[in-house]
Amino acid sequence: MDYREKATILVVEKISDNMGGYEETETELKTIKCKVAPYTVKSIDSKGREISYSLNKLFTKEKILDDLDDDFKILYKDKKYKKVSMADYGKCYMVVMERDD
Structure with a gap:
């Protein structure tokens, strides 16, 4: 995986x-x-309707914070995102993020 893009941690x-x-x-x-990388999440609401929304996954080799549970925001391509979850896979970190409006 190539890590050519840049993001700022806030x-x-x-x-x-x-x-x-x-x-x-x-x-x-x-x-x-x-x-x-963007991806789409599909779920069913309480009335049985299908709802889909888009989230982004950020992959990096750099350690972001000492504690994976700490909150932070990401500035990526002049748009602000908030962290939904974060996982450490040994070789890289994955952050699931959504727009912070």
Whole structure:
């Protein structure tokens, strides 16, 4: 698999507002080389209708975060995506991502 495409990993940091709350800011963690492939998911809703929607799979050899359960966002081709799931296959990592509108 060729990893010619690039994506930027964004993490959300919570900064205290000194009044008991916080403000969220997105910061760029790093840029990774990757391969992105779209795929379609089909499911049946409660009324028996078939619903299909598109997700993307991102493959990379680079370690993104230390913990696979940590949340992050991906900036890919000027569009922002959120992580749905992530898997470590030993030789590569796979991130399932959907558009974050």
